C-alpha cells in the first residue's frame with residue numbers, strides 16, 4: 001500500500017465484492033497517508049503481515065540498508081504515525097496463513113528481507129512454506145513462480161502474471177504469486193496493482209486500476225517528502 005490512500009481506495013473500489021483483504025506488508029512508507037491507509041484497511045476484514053518499511057516506521061527495525069530517500073520517508077512516517085497506527089504495525093506478524101496460502105512480505109525463508117525476482121530464488125523457497133501456495137510483495141513487480149512435480153524432482157519456472165488473465169490453481173502445481181504493489185508499482189505501469197483469489201473458481205487473477213496520481217503527488221509535496229519519490233509514482237518505477 002505504501003501509504004498511498006488514493007491507490008488503496010481505487011483498488012478497493014475496483015475489487016467489487018470481496019470477503020477479505022490480504023495485505024502483503026509495507027502498509028506505510030514512501031506515501032503521505034500512513035494513518036488513513038492503516039485505518040481504511042482496518043475497517044475491512046483482513047489479514048496483514050509486516051513489511052520492511054512497516055518495521056522501520058514503527059521502530060521494530062533499523063533503517064540500515066535503506067537508500068537516503070527511503071530513509072527520509074521512513075523517518076517522516078515514524079514522526080507522523082499515531083499511537084494507534086504504531087501499535088497496530090508493531091503487532092503485525094512476519095507471516096500468516098489464509099486459506100491455502102502463506103502470506104509474507106519478502107519470501108517464506110526471510111519474510112521481511114528477501115526479494116523474489118527470479119525463479120532461482122523462488123525455487124529455494126518452496127520448502128519453506130506448508131500451504132499449497134504463497135503470496136509475496138516486496139519487489140513491487142507482479143510475478144508467478146510455479147513448482148511442477150516431475151519425475152526427477154520439482155521444476156520451478158516463472159510465468160507472466162498479466163492483468164485480467166486468470167491463473168488456474170491446479171492440484172499438483174504449487175505457486176508463489178506476487179500481485180504487484182498498490183501504492184508504488186515498479187514495473188513501468190503506474191496503475192495500482194492487486195490480485196483477486198476466487199476460491200469458487202480456484203483461480204488467481206492480477207488486475208490494474210488507474211488512480212489520481214496527481215492528488216497523491218500534491219500531498220507528498222505538502223508533506224515535504226523527497227522529490228524522486230514524488231516523481232516515480234507517475235511512471236511506475
Ligand SMILES: [Zn+2]
Nearest residue numbers: 026051053138
Ligand atoms: Zn515495498
